[in-house]
Amino acid sequence: MIAANQRRAGLLGLREILQYRDLLYVLARRDIAVRYRQSALGALWAVLQPLGTMAIWSVIFGRVIRIPSEGLPYPLFAFAGLLPWLFFANTVTTASASVINTPSLITKVYFPRMVIPLAALGAPLLDFLVSSMLMLALCLWYGFLPSPALLALPGLMAIAAMAAIGVGSFFAAMAVSYRDFRHVLPFTVSSWLLLTPVIYPASFVPEAWRPLLYLNPMAGVVEGIRAAWFGLPFNATGLAVSTSVAALMFVIGVWRFRSMERRFADLV
Amino acid sequence: MSIAIEAVEVSKRYSLQGVSASQGTLFDAAAHWLSAPARLLRRRDAAIAPSREPEEFWALRDVSFKVEHGEAIGVIGRNGAGKSTLLKIFSRVTEPTSGHVKLNGRVASLLEVGTGFHDELSGRENIFLNGAILGMRRQEIARRLDQIIDYAGVAKFLELPIKRYSSGMKMRLAFAVGAFLESEILIVDEVLAVGDAAFQDKCLGTMREAARGGRTVLFVSHNMAAIASLTRRCVLLDGGRVVYDGNTADAVQRYGGTRDERMWRGLRAVEDIECSRRWRGEVVARMLAVGLADDQSEDIEIGAPLRFQIRLDADVPVQRIRVGYSINTKSGTCVLSGLSPLVDVPKGTSMLQLATGPLALQPGEYDLSLSLGIGDWQDQKWEMDCLIGFGHLRVVERFADGRPFGSWYSEWARGLSLGGSLHVHPCSDTSAS
Numbered sequence: 001m002i003a004a005n006q007r008r009a010g011l012l013g014l015r016e017i018l019q020y021r022d023l024l025y026v027l028a029r030r031d032i033a034v035r036y037r038q039s040a041l042g043a044l045w046a047v048l049q050p051l052g053t054m055a056i057w058s059v060i061f062g063r064v065i066r067i068p069s070e071g072l073p074y075p076l077f078a079f080a081g082l083l084p085w086l087f088f089a090n091t092v093t094t095a096s097a098s099v100i101n102t103p104s105l106i107t108k109v110y111f112p113r114m115v116i117p118l119a120a121l122g123a124p125l126l127d128f129l130v131s132s133m134l135m136l137a138l139c140l141w142y143g144f145l146p147s148p149a150l151l152a153l154p155g156l157m158a159i160a161a162m163a164a165i166g167v168g169s170f171f172a173a174m175a176v177s178y179r180d181f182r183h184v185l186p187f188t189v190s191s192w193l194l195l196t197p198v199i200y201p202a203s204f205v206p207e208a209w210r211p212l213l214y215l216n217p218m219a220g221v222v223e224g225i226r227a228a229w230f231g232l233p234f235n236a237t238g239l240a241v242s243t244s245v246a247a248l249m250f251v252i253g254v255w256r257f258r259s260m261e262r263r264f265a266d267l268v
Numbered sequence: 269m270s271i272a273i274e275a276v277e278v279s280k281r282y283s284l285q286g287v288s289a290s291q292g293t294l295f296d297a298a299a300h301w302l303s304a305p306a307r308l309l310r311r312r313d314a315a316i317a318p319s320r321e322p323e324e325f326w327a328l329r330d331v332s333f334k335v336e337h338g339e340a341i342g343v344i345g346r347n348g349a350g351k352s353t354l355l356k357i358f359s360r361v362t363e364p365t366s367g368h369v370k371l372n373g374r375v376a377s378l379l380e381v382g383t384g385f386h387d388e389l390s391g392r393e394n395i396f397l398n399g400a401i402l403g404m405r406r407q408e409i410a411r412r413l414d415q416i417i418d419y420a421g422v423a424k425f426l427e428l429p430i431k432r433y434s435s436g437m438k439m440r441l442a443f444a445v446g447a448f449l450e451s452e453i454l455i456v457d458e459v460l461a462v463g464d465a466a467f468q469d470k471c472l473g474t475m476r477e478a479a480r481g482g483r484t485v486l487f488v489s490h491n492m493a494a495i496a497s498l499t500r501r502c503v504l505l506d507g508g509r510v511v512y513d514g515n516t517a518d519a520v521q522r523y524g525g526t527r528d529e530r531m532w533r534g535l536r537a538v539e540d541i542e543c544s545r546r547w548r549g550e551v552v553a554r555m556l557a558v559g560l561a562d563d564q565s566e567d568i569e570i571g572a573p574l575r576f577q578i579r580l581d582a583d584v585p586v587q588r589i590r591v592g593y594s595i596n597t598k599s600g601t602c603v604l605s606g607l608s609p610l611v612d613v614p615k616g617t618s619m620l621q622l623a624t625g626p627l628a629l630q631p632g633e634y635d636l637s638l639s640l641g642i643g644d645w646q647d648q649k650w651e652m653d654c655l656i657g658f659g660h661l662r663v664v665e666r667f668a669d670g671r672p673f674g675s676w677y678s679e680w681a682r683g684l685s686l687g688g689s690l691h692v693h694p695c696s697d698t699s700a701s
Contacts, residue, residue: 034386102384110360110361110403
């Protein structure tokens with residue numbers, strides 16, 4: 001028996017999402033399939049974009065401005081940080097617009113609404129996996145053997161995913177009522193990049209400010225992923241702080257989304 | 269038998285402001301919060317001032333009914349009676365303001381055919397996408413794939429992106445996915461409003477089979493013929509309330525009697541009229557306001573003419589312009605259309621007074637459409653402004669000369685010869701009598 005207006009239990013409504021896991025899969029697949037249709041280079045774009053960014057950064061930040069890079073070749077240093085950052089930024093961007101971009105679904109059929117922002121993880125995750133292969137090739141080319149610490153990569157990505165879904169679903173829900181969030185978003189993402197040690201290492205930040213840096217969950221993730229690739233020491237405290245903040249963002253974002261989702265169909 | 273669908277005192281309120289002050293832009297919200305103290309003070313001062321009209325609208329009011337398993341039920345009502353809102357609540361897209369609904373079994377709702385179709389994806393990919401959106405598992409879709417493709421008749425185009433499909437093909441594909449979803453309850457809204465007649469019949473047949481196969485079907489339509497052929501029981505909604513719940517024939521008859529206030533004497537601005545508006549080709553003149561002539565009654569008698577007035581605006585002087593009108597039954601069949609004589613209109617606004625010929629129509633309810641255009645059947649003709657279904661016409665059971673309806677009306681036969689022949693043969697088989 002289904003009472004149509006019963007409250008769905010649990011923060012995420014995980015049981016129902018599992019029932020609709022095929023929809024999650026199909027929506028994510030759709031995003032991936034649609035992206036490079038009718039483009040000549042196709043899926044190559046997934047690699048060309050970060051590669052291009054890395055090349056430009058290497059010239060400007062590596063050669064011209066000479067930002068230190070923990071003794072690593074700057075392209076390698078930048079690329080290791082860029083990949084998780086792109087995963088985070090693309091997920092947040094897609095998830096934030098996901099609800100207002102699918103009014104036809106929201107107003108016409110029932111399914112657990114969390115599926116929509118969650119599906120935004122798919123394409124960026126695939127991009128990350130593909131460009132990680134490139135990262136591996138790049139490492140070997142520069143003569144680095146990835147350290148066994150690389151096994152921590154999935155865990156670190158999970159933290160990034162948590163933060164991204166938290167921020168993304170918060171924005172997605174707010175954008176339904178306040179279209180202003182569409183304009184807030186690009187600004188937020190580009191500022192966030194500057195607050196994350198992607199272009200520069202965490203050690204570049206003055207000692208006194210460093211604890212604050214890790215309040216940004218992506219700081220812990222990016223530094224952690226670099227440590228994993230190159231076998232550098234992990235900043236355990238920093239990572240713990242980042243993880244906690246990511247979890248908090250996840251809870252707040254998802255809670256906000258879930259408490260507003262019942263009104264989406266009337267507002268979107 | 270057990271209950272499949274139950275609505276218990278379901279009400280749904282919408283805010284008429286659309287997006288109220290606390291839901292607009294952030295700036296509005298901030299302004300609203302900031303001005304709260306001021307409003308509080310003002311309220312204290314103006315405690316005796318008349319309170320503002322509540323700007324809200326009840327789409328549904330205390331709607332209750334039960335549907336048993338395996339029953340096919342129709343929901344009918346005028347535009348705005350609350351049908352769509354009710355279906356949205358049943359399919360869990362939106363929630364009632366008060367009351368609740370119980371659905372016993374898996375629900376497949378076809379509120380709009382092709383929900384979630386993506387133009388860039390192929391037909392096959394869209395079947396899986398659409399199926400997943402409707403809650404089907406992958407294996408289930410895979411198992412039904414051949415059946416769906418076969419039903420929709422798109423086998424040859426399966427790998428083509430559906431942006432290359434015709435709208436009819438898209439429709440067929442979408443209906444097929446919905447129809448083959450293994451659900452206990454099938455909710456269908458007006459999907460038959462488009463598509464060709466053969467396919468509409470096929471859809472109806474599929475729904476009938478679904479009902480016969482033990483599925484519960486809830487069907488909403490304006491097409492009374494379809495309702496009557498599919499259901500035995502109907503819920504009639506009017507103004508958000510259930511005004512009748514019972515056998516379909518009675519419900520359809522009462523539906524004809526519910527108020528439709530879409531006709532008026534005098535002029536009403538076209539922007540304020542709920543209808544669909546179309547045009548084609550070069551538009552040099554348009555209708556500003558339309559309505560019945562001031563002395564024209566809203567109910568017309570059989571064989572009486574109908575008189576309209578139209579205010580129009582022309583960008584240039586237009587020669588040989590004319591008005592077209594057509595009259596459709598409530599189920600959408602056009603029963604009569606005509607063109608006025610040609611007139612010349614000057615640049616700017618002018619008024620047209622139109623009188624039709626005697627309308628020899630059967631008593632009942634009709635929809636009216638008007639158009640403004642140039643040319644007729646012989647010429648090339650084009651319409652620069654069409655108002656489709658802008659008004660409502662009721663033909664009452666009385667002849668224009670005052671006689672009551674009940675005897676044959678000679679106008680119907682005038683100029684009509686069926687041809688053919690009619691013979692009488694003596695009957696030799698006496699056992700029949």
